[in-house]
Amino acid sequence: MSFPRYRSTREAAAAAPLDFAEVLLAGLAPDGGLYVPDRVPVLTPDEIAALAGQDYAAVAARIIGAFIGERLGAAALAPLLAESYRGFSHAAVAPLKQLDAGLWLLELFHGPTLAFKDYALQVVGRLFDAVLRERGERVTIIGATSGDTGSAAIEACRDRDAVDIFILYPRDRISEVQRRQMTTVPSANVHAIAIDGTFDDCQDLVKAMFADAAFRDAHNLSAVNSINWARILAQTVYYFAAAVALGAPRRDIAFAVPTGNFGNVYAAHIARRMGLPVAALVIGTNRNDILARFFATGRMTIGTVEPSLSPSMDIQVSSNFERFLFELKGGDGAAVAAAMRAFRATGTLPASAAEWREATRLFASCRVDDEETRATIAATWRRSGELLDPHSAVAVAAARMAARQSGAPIVALACAHPAKFPDAVEAATGIRPSLPPILADLMERQERVTLLPNDLNAVEEFVRAHARPVEDGRRRRAGGAA
Numbered sequence: 001m002s003f004p005r006y007r008s009t010r011e012a013a014a015a016a017p018l019d020f021a022e023v024l025l026a027g028l029a030p031d032g033g034l035y036v037p038d039r040v041p042v043l044t045p046d047e048i049a050a051l052a053g054q055d056y057a058a059v060a061a062r063i064i065g066a067f068i069g070e071r072l073g074a075a076a077l078a079p080l081l082a083e084s085y086r087g088f089s090h091a092a093v094a095p096l097k098q099l100d101a102g103l104w105l106l107e108l109f110h111g112p113t114l115a116f117k118d119y120a121l122q123v124v125g126r127l128f129d130a131v132l133r134e135r136g137e138r139v140t141i142i143g144a145t146s147g148d149t150g151s152a153a154i155e156a157c158r159d160r161d162a163v164d165i166f167i168l169y170p171r172d173r174i175s176e177v178q179r180r181q182m183t184t185v186p187s188a189n190v191h192a193i194a195i196d197g198t199f200d201d202c203q204d205l206v207k208a209m210f211a212d213a214a215f216r217d218a219h220n221l222s223a224v225n226s227i228n229w230a231r232i233l234a235q236t237v238y239y240f241a242a243a244v245a246l247g248a249p250r251r252d253i254a255f256a257v258p259t260g261n262f263g264n265v266y267a268a269h270i271a272r273r274m275g276l277p278v279a280a281l282v283i284g285t286n287r288n289d290i291l292a293r294f295f296a297t298g299r300m301t302i303g304t305v306e307p308s309l310s311p312s313m314d315i316q317v318s319s320n321f322e323r324f325l326f327e328l329k330g331g332d333g334a335a336v337a338a339a340m341r342a343f344r345a346t347g348t349l350p351a352s353a354a355e356w357r358e359a360t361r362l363f364a365s366c367r368v369d370d371e372e373t374r375a376t377i378a379a380t381w382r383r384s385g386e387l388l389d390p391h392s393a394v395a396v397a398a399a400r401m402a403a404r405q406s407g408a409p410i411v412a413l414a415c416a417h418p419a420k421f422p423d424a425v426e427a428a429t430g431i432r433p434s435l436p437p438i439l440a441d442l443m444e445r446q447e448r449v450t451l452l453p454n455d456l457n458a459v460e461e462f463v464r465a466h467a468r469p470v471e472d473g474r475r476r477r478a479g480g481a482a
């Protein structure tokens with residue numbers, strides 16, 4: 001059996017394709033593009049029907065295995081996946097709850113950091129470790145976070161032999177729960193760094209470290225950010241699991257996805273390309289609505305990021321959209337590269353009327369402002385006794401809008417636990433959600449964090465002093481990226 005190979009969204013078609021392990025470790029392509037598979041495996045309706053009733057790890061082995069098989073060196077895929085979800089606090093891993101006639105909530109907050117990013121990163125951290133150990137290599141992972149990603153990455157990499165991880169966050173600009181999730185992990189290979197600056201400063205420091213070739217190569221820098229193909233792949237799993245639980249492939253299921261970087265909803269699109277019958281994919285955005293404006297008008301124009309109740313969606317440029325743009329442009333890497341250059345230069349992404357029509361055939365979108373988010377949290381609590389975090393509320397509001405139009409059963413994705421955003425939930429319902437048992441003592445745990453100025457030399461010096469040395473024999477070819 002042959003498995004997909006990968007190329008960059010910005011690359012000429014003639015370049016030699018890469019295999020999964022190379023794409024996993026590299027993250028971003030050297031030309032600035034994102035890796036995409038040269039084909040998407042398709043499951044027959046019988047194969048999809050056979051997923052019903054299987055446990056989540058078994059569904060994951062079937063879906064992820066279609067892309068990578070057992071080619072993971074010493075570690076076989078199925079046990080690696082079983083291990084990935086073992087620490088989750090719900091036996092179903094991604095349980096469905098019914099909210100209303102035809103409306104379900106898919107709870108993706110039962111992982112160690114209470115946000116859906118665990119569902120991919122727990123797998124990706126183990127894949128990294130398996131591939132690196134097989135190759136006899138080690139890496140230093142560096143990332144910047146505005147909240148959820150950093151803690152999920154830390155939980156995924158803690159205590160892994162082949163990985164050291166350094167996460168930069170803006171001091172005093174993330175919630176206490178988010179901070180403590182990063183600073184209370186006692187593992188020696190984990191380093192939380194508070195930067196005296198903004199999230200953009202943190203991101204610029206990370207980019208500068210990757211741009212410093214001597215530093216990058218000395219420490220084998222790598223990243224597990226949201227553009228890594230393996231994260232998309234791991235996220236396709238819960239779309240299959242939820243849809244078959246609700247009767248797919250006999251009936252089509254719609255999904256409403258709270259969207260920032262376009263990674264999660266793009267994973268749903270990949271599930272559809274794999275043969276899952278999807279009635280609609282509804283993108284929910286907050287007031288940072290560049291995607292909703294694109295789908296409404298055909299024009300994607302960058303605005304300024306404004307704070308909202310759902311901070312994990314407070315972004316203007318959705319990096320994973322480039323993968324979809326590559327499809328819209330028929331796999332023409334040169335055309336994608338030109339479009340992305342124009343986007344960067346002018347702030348507007350050139351898209352033809354035909355491309356826009358095709359995009360609106362595949363995705364619907366809905367902008368949900370803070371007031372409607374609050375109202376949705378309150379109404380859902382009143383009507384069905386469920387507490388929604390603000391991101392999940394955006395999805396539920398978008399799902400209700402879509403359900404009025406189509407009538408297909410729809411699943412709204414609950415991407416964070418309400419206790420991660422207790423102030424917004426309490427303001428809307430009067431109820432302060434409490435942390436689940438796995439994190440109940442978070443506020444008492446010992447914190448360990450280093451405060452550094454917004455200064456490249458200071459951060460590089462800290463990494464040099466604390467990363468375990470990478471011996472020459474364990475060095476990987478350059479190619480990692482932020």
Ligand SMILES: *Cc1c(COP(=O)(O)O)cnc(C)c1O
Pocket residue numbers: 115116117148226258259260261262263264265312313391415416
């Ligand atoms: C990351 C995140 C999102 C946005 O997901 P994308 O894949 O970036 O579109 C939405 N909600 C929560 C809670 C998140 O952590």
